[in-house]
Structures are given as C-alpha cells and as structure tokens.
Amino acid sequence: MTPSPTRQELTLRGLILGALITIVFTASNVYLGLRIGLTFASSIPAAVISMAVLRMLGGGSILENNMVQSQASAAGTLSCVFATFPGLVMAGYWQNFPFWQTAGLSLAGGILGVLFTIPLRRALVTESSLPYPEGVAAAEILRAGAEKGHSQGLRALIGGGVIATLFSFASAGLRLWADTLTLTASAGAAVFQFSGGLSLALVGAGYLVGLAGGLAMLLGCILAWGMGVPWLTAHLPNPQHLAPAAFAHEVWLHKVRFIGAGAIAVASLWTLVELMPPVLRGLRAMFAGRGQTLVPDAERDMSGRSMGLLLLLSAAMLAGLFAYFLAPVAVGFWPVVAAAVLFCIVFGFIMAAACGYMAGIVGSSSSPISGIIIIGAVLSALMILALEALGLAPTSMMAEGQKLATAFTILVLSAITATVAISNDNLQDLKTGQLVGASPWKQEVALIVGCVVGAAVIPPVLNLLYQAYGFAGAMPRPGMDPTHALSAPQPALIAMIANGIFTHSLDWSMLSIGMVLGAVLVGVDQLLRRRHMALPPLGVAVGLYLPASVSITLAFGAILGWGLKHHIKTRRAQTAQGASTSTTAIGTMLASGFIVGESLTGVALAVLSGALGQDDALSIAQYVPQSLPPVLGVAAFGAACWWFARKTLQAEALGR
Numbered sequence: 013m014t015p016s017p018t019r020q021e022l023t024l025r026g027l028i029l030g031a032l033i034t035i036v037f038t039a040s041n042v043y044l045g046l047r048i049g050l051t052f053a054s055s056i057p058a059a060v061i062s063m064a065v066l067r068m069l070g071g072g073s074i075l076e077n078n079m080v081q082s083q084a085s086a087a088g089t090l091s092c093v094f095a096t097f098p099g100l101v102m103a104g105y106w107q108n109f110p111f112w113q114t115a116g117l118s119l120a121g122g123i124l125g126v127l128f129t130i131p132l133r134r135a136l137v138t139e140s141s142l143p144y145p146e147g148v149a150a151a152e153i154l155r156a157g158a159e160k161g162h163s164q165g166l167r168a169l170i171g172g173g174v175i176a177t178l179f180s181f182a183s184a185g186l187r188l189w190a191d192t193l194t195l196t197a198s199a200g201a202a203v204f205q206f207s208g209g210l211s212l213a214l215v216g217a218g219y220l221v222g223l224a225g226g227l228a229m230l231l232g233c234i235l236a237w238g239m240g241v242p243w244l245t246a247h248l249p250n251p252q253h254l255a256p257a258a259f260a261h262e263v264w265l266h267k268v269r270f271i272g273a274g275a276i277a278v279a280s281l282w283t284l285v286e287l288m289p290p291v292l293r294g295l296r297a298m299f300a301g302r303g304q305t306l307v308p309d310a311e312r313d314m315s316g317r318s319m320g321l322l323l324l325l326s327a328a329m330l331a332g333l334f335a336y337f338l339a340p341v342a343v344g345f346w347p348v349v350a351a352a353v354l355f356c357i358v359f360g361f362i363m364a365a366a367c368g369y370m371a372g373i374v375g376s377s378s379s380p381i382s383g384i385i386i387i388g389a390v391l392s393a394l395m396i397l398a399l400e401a402l403g404l405a406p407t408s409m410m411a412e413g414q415k416l417a418t419a420f421t422i423l424v425l426s427a428i429t430a431t432v433a434i435s436n437d438n439l440q441d442l443k444t445g446q447l448v449g450a451s452p453w454k455q456e457v458a459l460i461v462g463c464v465v466g467a468a469v470i471p472p473v474l475n476l477l478y479q480a481y482g483f484a485g486a487m488p489r490p491g492m493d494p495t496h497a498l499s500a501p502q503p504a505l506i507a508m509i510a511n512g513i514f515t516h517s518l519d520w521s522m523l524s525i526g527m528v529l530g531a532v533l534v535g536v537d538q539l540l541r542r543r544h545m546a547l548p549p550l551g552v553a554v555g556l557y558l559p560a561s562v563s564i565t566l567a568f569g570a571i572l573g574w575g576l577k578h579h580i581k582t583r584r585a586q587t588a589q590g591a592s593t594s595t596t597a598i599g600t601m602l603a604s605g606f607i608v609g610e611s612l613t614g615v616a617l618a619v620l621s622g623a624l625g626q627d628d629a630l631s632i633a634q635y636v637p638q639s640l641p642p643v644l645g646v647a648a649f650g651a652a653c654w655w656f657a658r659k660t661l662q663a664e665a666l667g668r
Contacts (some may be wrong), residue, residue, distance in 0.1 A: 030462065038091045074155065095502035109475050193207065203260040204241070213569065219603040276526075362548045367436040418510045629652070
C-alpha cells in the first residue's frame with residue numbers, strides 16, 4: 013500500500029470534475045453500446061484527464077485523482093442499462109424514455125450495486141489474491157502520474173480521439189467513405205456472408221479485450237456465418253424471396269443469434285458454478301471477523317446504519333417505480349411489485365458476487381454481464397409466470413399478447429442490469445483504492461455520487477440517440493433511413509426472449525442447440541486448461557451473438573494489439589530493459605481515444621440530426637462515385653491503424 017503525503021481525497025472540485033467526465037463517458041458508452049453492443053472501461057482515461065486538470069488547477073493528490081476516476085468509472089459503467097431500456101421502445105410500450113422512470117431505476121439499481129460491493133470488498137479484495145488487472149493498471153497509472161507526470165498519456169488519449177473523430181465524421185457525417193464492407197457468396201442454396209466494420213472504436217475495443225477474447229469471438233463469428241447461416245439458408249424456406257444477403261441476415265437475426273444466446277447462458281452458469289465456492293468462503297471469513305475492531309480510515313467502510321438506510325431507500329424507490337408503471341393498467345399488482353423488489357435484491361447480490369469475482373480474474377470488460385442479463389430475463393419472466401399460476405399476478409398483465417408482462421420484465425431487468433454492472437466495476441475501483449491507500453468509505457460515497465450523475469445523464473442521451481437514429485425495427489419518425497439505425501442488439505434480444513416466453517413462441521430449438529454448444533465449449537476449455545491453454549466459452553458465444561462486422565474488426569484489433577505488445581516485449585528483452593508503466597500504457601490510451609472519439613462524434617452527429625430533423629444533413633455521398641466509398645474507407649482505415657501502430661512503437665522506442 014502506497015502512503016500518501018496528504019489526505020486530500022473527497023473534495024468538491026473533484027466531485028465536480030468527476031461529474032463532467034461522467035457526462036462525456038456515459039454518453040460515449042450509451043452510444044457505443046447501442047451501436048455495437050459493447051462499452052469501454054473508463055477508469056484509465058478518467059484518471060489521466062483528472063491528473064491533467066487537477067494539476068492545472070493546482071495540486072491534486074493521488075487520492076483525489078483516485079476519487080475522480082472512481083466516480084467517473086461508476087457512472088460510465090451504469091450506462092450498461094443501454095442493454096435493457098430500449099427494449100421497452102422496441103416492444104412498443106414506450107414512445108420515448110421518461111426521465112424519472114429511467115433515471116430512478118438506474119439510480120436505485122446502481123446504489124444496490126455499490127452496497128453489494130461493500131460486504132464483498134473484504135472477501136474479494138482485501139483478503140483475496142485475485143489479480144484485478146484493470147484495477148492494478150489504474151493504480152500504476154495514478155502512481156506514475158504522481159511521480160513522473162502524465163503528459164505523454166494525455167497526448168495519446170487526445171491524439172487517438174482526434175483521429176477517430178475525423179474518421180467517423182467523414183464516414184457517418186459526410187458519408188465520404190463506407191463504414192462496413194460486406195462479402196456475400198452462394199453455394200447452391202447456402203449463403204455465406206462476412207462483414208468487416210471500418211470502425212476505429214472496434215479496433216480500440218479489440219486492443220483492450222486482448223488476443224484470447226478476440227480470437228474466441230472470431231471463432232464464434234466463423235461458427236455463425238461459416239457454418240450456422242449457410243446450413244440454415246440451405247434448409248429453410250425463403251417465402252418472401254429475399255435476396256441472398258437479406259435472407260442470410262434474416263436467418264442470423266432470428267435463428268443463429270438465439271444459438272448464441274443459449275451458449276451465453278450455459279457459459280455464464282458454468283462461470284457461476286466455478287465462482288460460488290470461493291465467494292462463499294470469502295463471505296464466511298468476512299462475517300467471522302465482523303466483530304473485530306476496524307482499523308482507521310484506510311480500512312473503514314460505510315457504516316452499517318448508512319448501508320441500511322440506503323438499502324431501504326433503494327427498495328422503496330424500486331417499489332414505487334414498479335407500482336407507478338403498473339398502476340394505470342393493472343389492479344392488485346402489489347404481490348408482483350414485492351416479488352420484483354425481492355428478486356432485484358437477492359438475484360442482484362448473487363450475480364454481483366459472481367461478476368465481481370470474474371472481474372477480479374479477467375477484468376471488468378471480460379466479465380459475463382451479457383449472459384447474466386439473458387439469465388435474468390428468463391428468470392424474471394418465469395417469476396411472473398409463477399405468480400400468475402398462483403393467482404397473484406393481475407390478469408391484465410397477460411392480456412393483449414402479454415405486452416405488459418414483457419414490458420414489466422424488461423423494467424425489472426433494467427434495475428438488475430444496473431446493479432450487476434456497478435458491482436462488476438466497483439470492485440475493480442476498490443482494488444485501485446486499496447493499492448493507493450484510499451479510504452474505502454469515501455470511495456463508496458464517490459461511487460454513489462457517480463451513480464447519481466450517470467442516472468441523470470442516461471435518459472436524455474437515450475432520447476437524443478433514439479430521435480436522431482432510431483433503433484433497428486423501431487423508428488421514431490416515418491421516412492428515416494433504417495440502414496443508419498442503431499442496431500441495439502442486446503435490447504432487441506431481451507425483448508424477443510421475454511415476449512417469446514410469454515407468448516410461447518420462443519424458438520427453444522435454437523436456444524437448446526446453443527445450450528448444447530455452450531456445454532461443448534465449456535468442456536473444450538476445460539481440456540485446454542490442462543495444457544495451459546484456454547478458449548473462453550463466453551467469448552465464442554458472444555461472437556455468435558454479435559454481428560460479423562463487430563466480431564471480425566474486434567478480432568483484428570486484438571491481433572494488432574498482440575502483435576505490437578509482442579514486438580515491444582521482444583525488443584525490450586533484447587535490450588535487457590523492462591517496459592515502464594507510462595510506455596506500456598500508451599497503446600491503452602490510444603485505444604481509449606479511438607473509442608471516445610468515435611463515440612462522441614456519434615453523439616454530436618445525433619444532436620445535429622435531432623436539431624435538423626434528418627440524419628444525412630451533412631452527406632456528400634451524392635457527389636461521390638458509387639465505387640469510391642469502399643476504396644476510400646479501406647484506405648483511411650488502413651492509414652489510421654498504421655498511425656496507431658507507429659505511435660505505439662515510437663512510445664516504446666522513446667521509453668528505452
């Protein structure tokens with residue numbers, strides 16, 4: 013533990029700065045999540061920005077910087093509710109995102125996530141040997157900034173952001189070059205299709221995911237588009253006589269993606285089985301030492317009274333929001349409300365422990381939140397069906413095609429998503445705090461403040477993006493271009509699963525195949541572990557589930573990152589010199605800049621589109637020959653990747 017020369021930690025200016033960073037990263041993550049189904053960890057870029065700003069303002073201790081990054085990280089993570097709330101629009105229940113309901117459920121779920129990390133902190137952080145890769149990396153960057161400065165990392169973040177901004181503006185704004193390349197081929201009735209996204213944000217995300225995760229997703233993509241789609245297109249009828257490319261996409265959307273969902277569920281359940289024994293052992297050890305005297309500030313958590321009051325407040329908020337949602341259309345809904353609140357607390361804590369443990373092993377970005385959400389959707393729907401069977405659910409919930417039951421399932425799942433996502437990230441932040449000597453209770457306060465700010469930002473951003481782009485299958489205005497709608501893959505899948513359970517129309521055959529495949533992947537991974545190798549089954553399942561344009565470009569970014577890191581490691585070994593933290597972090601900062609730049613450009617274009625009422629106001633595509641955009645896109649994408657590699661290697665050379 014690194015002692016600090018000052019205990020300046022939870023300050024007003026730090027809270028204000030954290031709130032400003034929160035707005036930026038929350039908006040970025042919501043956009044990125046709705047576009048490709050993934051978000052980025054904001055701890056490291058938030059820490060770099062905090063160090064730069066606080067130094068300009070005068071002072072700024074390592075502990076104050078840690079509080080800022082904790083607050084911003086919590087709010088950025090809360091944006092994971094992008095995976096559920098849009099499902100209410102896609103299901104036709106909401107026409108927009110009402111502020112108080114959206115913000116209230118996000119906040120209540122987020123506070124529960126913070127509360128659940130408090131008893132888990134001692135079990136999974138203080139008394140655990142889990143590596144927490146992202147938490148340790150953030151601590152090292154904070155130390156490096158406090159000791160040696162941080163201008164190189166900040167320049168890298170800004171540089172990556174500028175390049176990505178220019179690239180995505182030319183692509184999504186001017187429509188000067190293509191953002192996707194698609195190749196479709198037929199062999200008899202079988203259709204093969206592969207797509208690559210010309211997206212710097214995906215390259216950055218792949219760099220951060222790493223080689224194992226990237227290759228696993230690539231394998232999933234090959235299973236989906238090289239085997240699943242061709243086989244199904246060869247054997248399924250095409251009554252609408254769709255073109256081969258459209259038919260292949262339709263089959264993937266309504267068949268193959270459910271195979272991915274089944275595989276995600278099994279892989280996540282296996283993860284939970286593996287994690288429960290050590291989590292329970294850690295909790296038993298924590299409760300056994302609960303009566304011991306706590307050490308001073310550096311080990312003191314939020315008081316039990318404060319935790320109890322916050323738990324009651326969160327439960328009351330959930331009950332009130334659930335009741336407000338059901339009151340206009342249902343009578344006798346209180347048993348359903350009580351069951352939903354209890355489900356959020358019990359299931360939320362179990363999932364928080366599982367995801368927190370996984371985050372400690374592989375990092376927050378690789379923790380199986382997507383699979384947890386799918387499991388939560390199924391269990392939430394089954395809970396409502398059980399209440400109906402017992403005569404405790406209003407009959408109106410199951411009327412009109414079970415529309416209300418589907419919507420309420422998504423609503424409950426939104427609170428659980430906020431809880432699990434916050435718990436998943438906060439344990440990483442608490443590990444960073446432990447390493448730099450932060451006060452846990454102050455950090456927990458900062459995390460709650462982050463949830464408050466993030467919850468306030470999420471509804472207007474969701475409304476802005478929906479009005480500007482629309483979601484796949486749900487457009488706010490007639491005449492909008494559906495090809496530029498945000499794909500919103502997770503909300504669409506959740507809505508389909510919930511509605512399918514209630515209407516008994518869910519294609520269980522595809523889910524069953526996916527479950528069998530998930531079991532096979534788990535078995536293969538176990539066999540490979542004996543040879544000191546691994547094949548993350550969740551990564552393969554996610555590759556089946558996401559569009560090929562996402563998986564292939566992510567894999568490219570992961571392979572590019574592995575190649576650069578391997579080259580740096582080899583060069584350093586030849587010169588008998590270890591890589592410094594500031595040097596090895598440059599690639600991470602460039603990758604984060606790619607993600608932030610493209611995401612914020614998307615948000616800015618959404619503002620412009622919403623103001624002008626059209627999503628192609630800046631387009632110059634009509635002045636460009638039709639054959640030119642793909643060529644320009646590939647050339648610009650290649651140039652940006654070359655710049656990324658060159659800057660990373662230059663940093664390595666300068667660091668020697």
